[in-house]
Amino acid sequence: MFQQEEYDVIVVGAGHAGCEAAAAAATLGSKVLLVTMNMNTIAQMSCNPAMGGVAKGQIVREVDALGGLSGIITDKTMIQFRMLNRSKGPAMWSPRAQSDRMRFAEEWRLALEQTPNVDFWQEAVTGLLVEDGVCVGVKTQLGIEYRAKSVVLTNGTFLNGLIHIGEKQFGGGRMAEKGSTGLTEQLLELGFEAGRMKTGTPPRVDGRSLDYSKMEEQPGDEVPGKFSYLDTPALPKQRPCYITYTNPEVHEILKEGFEKSPMFQGRIKGLGPRYCPSVEDKINRFADKDRHQIFVEPEGWSTVEVYVNGFSSSLPEDVQYRALRKIAGFENAKMFRPGYAIEYDFFPPTQLLPTLETKRVANLYFAGQINGTTGYEEAACQGLMAGINAHRKVHGEAPFVLSRSQAYIGVLIDDLVNKGTDEPYRMFTSRAEHRLLLRQDNADLRLTPLGYELGLASxxxxxxxxxxxxxxxxxxxxxxxxxxxxxxxxxxxxxxxxxxxxxxxxxxxxxxxxxxxxxxxxxxxxxxxxxxxxxxxxxxxxxxxxxxxxxxxEKEHQQAARMQELENFIIQGRLDYQAMPALSHEAREKLLKIQPETLGQASRISGVSPADVSVLMVYLGR
The missing domain is CATH 1.10.10.1800 (tRNA uridine 5-carboxymethylaminomethyl modification enzyme MnmG/GidA)
Structure with missing residues (x-):
C-alpha cells in the first residue's frame, strides 16, 4: 500500500470550495489531504477575475469573519475595489474586487502550503472507499487508496465535463484540462440522484489590441475598501475597467452562428445560469434590445490578457471572432481563446443534511458546483462549512449550522437542502428575508464570535x-x-x-x-x-x-425570533409522513424525501403549506 497514512479529512478538488474546506479543517486541527488533478491550478479563477458583487460580497465578508481565507487572499491580490449600490440602503451595499488572476491562485497555494496539517497529492480521484454505508477514503487513477475518517467532494465542473464550441465538443473540466470520470457512476450505484448543468465563459483577448478611447472608463472607488476585517494591506493604486456595448451589426453576425449553436440545436442538455446568460441567449431572449453591455476587465497588474464580461458564448470560434471585432474598441482585437460552454454532472442538494454531509453515505460531504451552485463565493462558503463539519464530526463534536437570520451562508445552504435547484443557484440579496440584519458591514459582529468559539477565528x-x-x-x-x-x-x-x-x-x-x-x-x-x-x-x-x-x-429581530421558534421544534428520527393523512399528498412526498430536522426546515420546503406545518405542529406536540 502506497503512503498508508490515514487522514481525518480528504478534500477532493482544489477550487474555491476545496481550498476553504482544506484550510478550515486543517486550522481546526484535522490532518488533511488535498487531492487535485493539477497543483498548478489551485484556486483557479475559471471564469471572471473578480470576487464579490451583490450578495456575493456579503458572503466573502462572512467567510472572512468566520476565519476563512478568501477575503484575505482577495485583499492581497486585488487590482480594483468598488462598493456597489452605495446609492441604496446599507442592506444592499456590496463589495466587489477585480483580482489579479495569477496572483490570486499563487497566494492561495502559498497560504495552503503554509497551513500546518495540509498534505497534497496531484492525481485524479476515480472512486470512493465506502464500507457499510460510511465513506472511509478515496481511490485514485493509479489505483492508490487513501483512507480517511471523512471525505469532502468539491469537483466543480469536472464530473464528466463536456466542452462545447459550435459543433465541436470534447471532454474537459476546463479548457485544456481533463474532466473527471468514475465518481458519478459510483455515486449513482450508491443510490444518489444526479443531473446535468451548464455554464459558460467568454473569449479572452489581448489588451494591447484594444482601443480604450472608444469605451467608458470604470474606475475603482476613490478610497478603496477591503474584504477582510483583519489589517490586510490597503490598495495604493488601481487599474480601471471599461464598458462598451454590442450593436445590431454584432447581433446579426452572431445570429449567423445560431444554426451551429450547441444550445439552440439541443446538443447541450444541462440548464445554464439564468442570471448570466450567453450573448447568443441574450440576443434571442431580448430581441427588442439593440445593444448589450460589455465589461472589459483586466486580468492582472502585468498581464495583457483581458476578460470580456458579458460576451459568454459557445458559438463557433470564427463567428465569435468576427462579432467581437464589430464592438466599439474591439475593431483590431486579437483573441487569446474563444468562449465555450461546459456541461457537467451535479447532485441535487436535497440529498444533503444542513451540514452538507450526504444522507445516503455517512462522512461524505459535497461542496460547491457539485451541489448545483454557481460562483466562486457560493463555492467558498460551502467549502468552509463542509470543512468545519467534517472536522467536527470526526472529532465527535456537534454540527455547525448557520440559520437564515445569522448569515447569507445560512440562507444559501438552507435553500439548497430544502428547496434544491434545477438551474445553477446564485445568491441574491432578495433571497434573504432578513437582509437588513445580514449586511456586509456587520458580518464580523455576527459571525466572528462563532468562528472564535469553533477555534477557526483568531x-x-x-x-x-x-x-x-x-x-x-x-x-x-x-x-x-x-x-x-x-x-x-x-x-x-x-x-x-x-x-x-x-x-x-x-x-x-x-x-x-x-x-x-x-x-x-x-x-x-x-x-x-x-x-x-x-x-x-x-x-x-x-x-x-x-x-x-x-x-x-428591531422589527427584523422580532421576525427572526418568531422564525426561531419553529426551529426549536426538533423532529426526532425519521417520521412516517405517509401515515399522516391530514398532510397534503405533495407535502407527504417532499417531507419523506427531505426528512427535515426541525419544523422550521419543514416550513421552507417547496410544496409544504402553512396548513401542513400546522398539522405537523399538532403531531409533534403529541
Whole structure:
C-alpha cells in the first residue's frame, strides 16, 4: 500500500470550495489531504477575475469573519475595489474586487502550503472507499487508496465535463484540462440522484489590441475598501475597467452562428445560469434590445490578457471572432481563446443534511458546483462549512449550522437542502428575508464570535470585534445625546434641501432624515466632529446604521425570533409522513424525501403549506 497514512479529512478538488474546506479543517486541527488533478491550478479563477458583487460580497465578508481565507487572499491580490449600490440602503451595499488572476491562485497555494496539517497529492480521484454505508477514503487513477475518517467532494465542473464550441465538443473540466470520470457512476450505484448543468465563459483577448478611447472608463472607488476585517494591506493604486456595448451589426453576425449553436440545436442538455446568460441567449431572449453591455476587465497588474464580461458564448470560434471585432474598441482585437460552454454532472442538494454531509453515505460531504451552485463565493462558503463539519464530526463534536437570520451562508445552504435547484443557484440579496440584519458591514459582529468559539477565528480577530462593538456603542450614545441648536445647523440644512429645525434637537433625529449622512453632518458641526474624532471609521459607520434604522432593525429581530421558534421544534428520527393523512399528498412526498430536522426546515420546503406545518405542529406536540 502506497503512503498508508490515514487522514481525518480528504478534500477532493482544489477550487474555491476545496481550498476553504482544506484550510478550515486543517486550522481546526484535522490532518488533511488535498487531492487535485493539477497543483498548478489551485484556486483557479475559471471564469471572471473578480470576487464579490451583490450578495456575493456579503458572503466573502462572512467567510472572512468566520476565519476563512478568501477575503484575505482577495485583499492581497486585488487590482480594483468598488462598493456597489452605495446609492441604496446599507442592506444592499456590496463589495466587489477585480483580482489579479495569477496572483490570486499563487497566494492561495502559498497560504495552503503554509497551513500546518495540509498534505497534497496531484492525481485524479476515480472512486470512493465506502464500507457499510460510511465513506472511509478515496481511490485514485493509479489505483492508490487513501483512507480517511471523512471525505469532502468539491469537483466543480469536472464530473464528466463536456466542452462545447459550435459543433465541436470534447471532454474537459476546463479548457485544456481533463474532466473527471468514475465518481458519478459510483455515486449513482450508491443510490444518489444526479443531473446535468451548464455554464459558460467568454473569449479572452489581448489588451494591447484594444482601443480604450472608444469605451467608458470604470474606475475603482476613490478610497478603496477591503474584504477582510483583519489589517490586510490597503490598495495604493488601481487599474480601471471599461464598458462598451454590442450593436445590431454584432447581433446579426452572431445570429449567423445560431444554426451551429450547441444550445439552440439541443446538443447541450444541462440548464445554464439564468442570471448570466450567453450573448447568443441574450440576443434571442431580448430581441427588442439593440445593444448589450460589455465589461472589459483586466486580468492582472502585468498581464495583457483581458476578460470580456458579458460576451459568454459557445458559438463557433470564427463567428465569435468576427462579432467581437464589430464592438466599439474591439475593431483590431486579437483573441487569446474563444468562449465555450461546459456541461457537467451535479447532485441535487436535497440529498444533503444542513451540514452538507450526504444522507445516503455517512462522512461524505459535497461542496460547491457539485451541489448545483454557481460562483466562486457560493463555492467558498460551502467549502468552509463542509470543512468545519467534517472536522467536527470526526472529532465527535456537534454540527455547525448557520440559520437564515445569522448569515447569507445560512440562507444559501438552507435553500439548497430544502428547496434544491434545477438551474445553477446564485445568491441574491432578495433571497434573504432578513437582509437588513445580514449586511456586509456587520458580518464580523455576527459571525466572528462563532468562528472564535469553533477555534477557526483568531484571538486577533476577536479582539478587533470587541473593540468595534465597544466603539459602536459609544458612538451611538454620543449621537443620541449630542444636542444641536437651530442656529448652528439651519444654514447647512437649507443648503442640502432639508427642512430647518425650530428648536434644539439631537444628532440622531437629523441622521434619520433622508439624505443626511454622518460624515457630512459632523463636518457641519465642529463640536460633533471633535466628539467623534477618537473613533474608528467602521465603528462610526456601524453606529450610524444602527441609529438610522433602529426601528426597522428591531422589527427584523422580532421576525427572526418568531422564525426561531419553529426551529426549536426538533423532529426526532425519521417520521412516517405517509401515515399522516391530514398532510397534503405533495407535502407527504417532499417531507419523506427531505426528512427535515426541525419544523422550521419543514416550513421552507417547496410544496409544504402553512396548513401542513400546522398539522405537523399538532403531531409533534403529541
Amino acid at each position: 484571538e486577533e480577530r476577536m479582539q478587533l470585534v470587541r473593540e468595534k462593538e465597544q466603539q459602536t456603542q459609544a458612538v451611538a450614545k454620543i449621537l443620541k445625546s449630542f444636542g444641536i441648536e437651530a442656529a448652528d445647523i439651519n444654514g447647512w440644512l437649507t443648503e442640502i434641501g432639508s427642512a430647518e429645525i425650530s428648536e434644539k434637537t439631537r444628532a440622531v433625529n437629523l441622521l434619520r432624515r433622508p439624505g443626511v449622512e454622518l460624515p457630512a453632518l459632523a463636518a457641519a458641526l465642529p463640536g460633533l466632529a471633535l466628539a467623534l474624532a477618537p473613533y474608528r471609521p467602521d465603528a462610526l459607520e456601524q453606529a450610524e446604521i444602527l441609529v438610522k434604522y433602529e426601528a426597522y432593525l
